[in-house]
Amino acid sequence: MEITQEEIALLQEKAKKVRRLIIQMLAKAKSGHPGGSLSSTDLLVALFYGGVLRHNPKDPKWPDRDRFHMSKGHCCPLWYAVLAEQGYFSVDALWTLRKLGSLLQGHPDVRTPGVEVSSGSLGQGLSVSLGMALAARVDHKDYRVYCLMGDGEIQEGNIWEAAMAVAHYKCDNITAILDYNGFQIDGCIKEVMSIEPLVDKWRSFGWHTIEINGHDILEILKAYDEAKKIKSKPSIIIAHTIKGKGVSFMENVVDFHGRAPTEKEAEIALKELE
Amino acid sequence: MDLQYQRDVYGETLVELGRKDHNIVVFDADLSGSTRTCLFAKEFKDRFFNMGVAEQNMMATAAGMASCGKIVFASTFAMFATGRAWDQVRNTISYSNLNVKIVATHAGISVGPDGASHQALEDITLMRIIPTMKVIVPADGPQTREAVMAAIEITGPVYIRLGRAKVPTLEGVGHFRFGQAQLLLDGKDVTIIACGLMVKQALDAAAALKNEGINCRVLNMHTIKPIDRMAIIDAARKTKGIVVCEEHTVIGGLSSSVDEIVSEECPTRVLRVGVKERYGQSGEPDELLNEYRLTPQDIIAACKKIVTRNQ
Numbered sequence: 371m372e373i374t375q376e377e378i379a380l381l382q383e384k385a386k387k388v389r390r391l392i393i394q395m396l397a398k399a400k401s402g403h404p405g406g407s408l409s410s411t412d413l414l415v416a417l418f419y420g421g422v423l424r425h426n427p428k429d430p431k432w433p434d435r436d437r438f439h440m441s442k443g444h445c446c447p448l449w450y451a452v453l454a455e456q457g458y459f460s461v462d463a464l465w466t467l468r469k470l471g472s473l474l475q476g477h478p479d480v481r482t483p484g485v486e487v488s489s490g491s492l493g494q495g496l497s498v499s500l501g502m503a504l505a506a507r508v509d510h511k512d513y514r515v516y517c518l519m520g521d522g523e524i525q526e527g528n529i530w531e532a533a534m535a536v537a538h539y540k541c542d543n544i545t546a547i548l549d550y551n552g553f554q555i556d557g558c559i560k561e562v563m564s565i566e567p568l569v570d571k572w573r574s575f576g577w578h579t580i581e582i583n584g585h586d587i588l589e590i591l592k593a594y595d596e597a598k599k600i601k602s603k604p605s606i607i608i609a610h611t612i613k614g615k616g617v618s619f620m621e622n623v624v625d626f627h628g629r630a631p632t633e634k635e636a637e638i639a640l641k642e643l644e
Numbered sequence: 645m646d647l648q649y650q651r652d653v654y655g656e657t658l659v660e661l662g663r664k665d666h667n668i669v670v671f672d673a674d675l676s677g678s679t680r681t682c683l684f685a686k687e688f689k690d691r692f693f694n695m696g697v698a699e700q701n702m703m704a705t706a707a708g709m710a711s712c713g714k715i716v717f718a719s720t721f722a723m724f725a726t727g728r729a730w731d732q733v734r735n736t737i738s739y740s741n742l743n744v745k746i747v748a749t750h751a752g753i754s755v756g757p758d759g760a761s762h763q764a765l766e767d768i769t770l771m772r773i774i775p776t777m778k779v780i781v782p783a784d785g786p787q788t789r790e791a792v793m794a795a796i797e798i799t800g801p802v803y804i805r806l807g808r809a810k811v812p813t814l815e816g817v818g819h820f821r822f823g824q825a826q827l828l829l830d831g832k833d834v835t836i837i838a839c840g841l842m843v844k845q846a847l848d849a850a851a852a853l854k855n856e857g858i859n860c861r862v863l864n865m866h867t868i869k870p871i872d873r874m875a876i877i878d879a880a881r882k883t884k885g886i887v888v889c890e891e892h893t894v895i896g897g898l899s900s901s902v903d904e905i906v907s908e909e910c911p912t913r914v915l916r917v918g919v920k921e922r923y924g925q926s927g928e929p930d931e932l933l934n935e936y937r938l939t940p941q942d943i944i945a946a947c948k949k950i951v952t953r954n955q
Contacts, residue, residue: 433713437712439708479739480740480741486711487707487708487711487736487740487742488735488736488739488740489736490735491731491735491736494700494704494707494731494732494735494736495704497700497701497703497704497705497707497708497732498704498705498707498708498711498736499708500701500705500708501704501705501706501707501708501709501710501711501712501716502708502709502711502712503708504669504693504705504708504709505669505708505709505711505712505713505714506712507690508669508690508691508709508714509712527700528700528701528704528732531695531698531700531701532701532704532705534696534698535695535696535698535701535705538696539693
């Protein structure tokens with residue numbers, strides 16, 4: 371995998387732009403989830419803009435496309451910003467987020483071009499991804515499946531049913547991405563319901579684990595590359611991130627898990643993201 | 645009278661379909677021997693996936709598979725398909741209107757000795773209330789085959805409810821048409837609307853009542869959703885009342901479906917022969933049908949109530 375400093379700088383710029391869109395959308399919607407959207411931004415930007423995901427915005431149903439599924443559906447503002455930016459639909463649609471009749475629902479819905487299966491009820495996305503990965507096997511196709519999960523989300527039992535099954539079926543065409551920002555709605559993950567030791571858990575379930583700094587574009591791209599090369603077992607990228615990353619007063623502030631910025635807060639945030 | 649396991653018919657039909665259509669994929673959750681999906685598994689190893697004892701995972705995986713253009717069958721016992729995995733069925737399969745056919749076996753009190761934990765009495769309700777979900781309760785073996793065939797022609801999720809015990813093959817019922825009730829017997833006094841194994845009980849009750857001069861109309865309401873509104877309205881208008889029979893709680897299932905239409909369109913008396921807010925228990929199917937008042941005698945008593953009150 372070769373990537374230049376200039377390319378990395380471009381991706382970092384793109385990530386800033388996406389973060390700005392997230393803030394703008396949420397301020398306009400007056401509700402939604404900024405914290406996890408901002409913590410996952412670099413992971414998604416690297417996936418969609420770094421030449422990792424095989425897809426075509428002009429043909430969202432292209433049968434050979436790689437699949438991306440956002441299991442932590444509440445972070446869809448991030449996904450919507452990326453999809454709009456990539457041309458799946460108009461950027462203007464972003465300003466209708468969470469409004470009656472909008473293309474962009476509060477949690478992912480198949481009416482949105484680029485969304486494969488709805489999500490929002492946590493814990494189901496890894497199973498959905500398994501279904502897609504097995505479909506590739508049945509159809510002798512070589513597409514990959516990327517699944518973004520939240521750290522609080524993996525408290526759901528369904529995740530571990532899926533973790534067991536994905537390894538059982540040796541789905542090396544699945545790359546799971548865990549946004550490990552350390553917070554959930556009620557507070558610190560450590561205090562609400564500890565999920566450690568995380569690496570040991572996934573390894574013991576038969577997964578290849580890759581631990582990275584989830585805000586370092588080069589590390590992220592290397593991780594996607596490594597995951598692609600691992601054969602006969604699935605990979606999970608455990609990405610250490612900062613909730614609310616990029617906006618000083620949102621970083622590591624649990625209140626911003628599920629609260630949109632006010633107009634004034636948005637103004638300050640946008641300045642920081644210039 | 646010919647007796648058949650509906651689940652045997654299901655398993656055989658899957659194999660038949662699997663040979664014709666390579667797009668069909670089957671999931672089970674460690675009950676493939678009982679649900680008979682093992683027959684498909686044996687012939688189409690690459691299109692069968694056993695998900696182990698993990699129904700939630702099975703349903704959400706089925707959704708992912710269906711999103712890639714497959715026609716997916718997912719089977720386990722009715723209790724677990726509809727109860728354990730309800731959120732996956734609601735939020736992931738049905739909300740996205742995915743082509744997953746949930747064919748659940750071991751529904752109803754006639755499961756027998758396994759007892760209450762395995763006797764799904766709420767599954768029709770749980771599936772009926774989900775938008776985009778269609779619900780079919782075949783009455784016998786041949787109808788099971790027709791229902792499965794019909795399900796693959798429907799876009800989106802379908803729930804098919806099958807029993808554990810052998811059921812008699814009904815004679816002269818004609819072809820199954822999705823969404824269209826079967827008029828098995830015409831009569832002007834009272835209408836009996838039934839589904840599943842209660843259809844046979846209804847026919848037995850109607851035969852006995854005929855000897856007493858009471859003429860029953862009997863409808864096999866195999867499709868509970870979308871329900872045949874016209875058949876219900878017609879029955880409400882042309883007979884003195886309706887008795888609804890289901891091997892299921894009287895809350896939210898077939899009885900409620902009939903009540904909803906009758907109360908909106910043509911109010912008339914509707915009596916319910918079903919399970920009255922009780923859990924099941926161990927016993928032989930016949931003993932349980934008797935204990936839970938699901939016999940032809942119970943239907944006869946309900947029909948007489950309607951007829952005598954109207955006299």
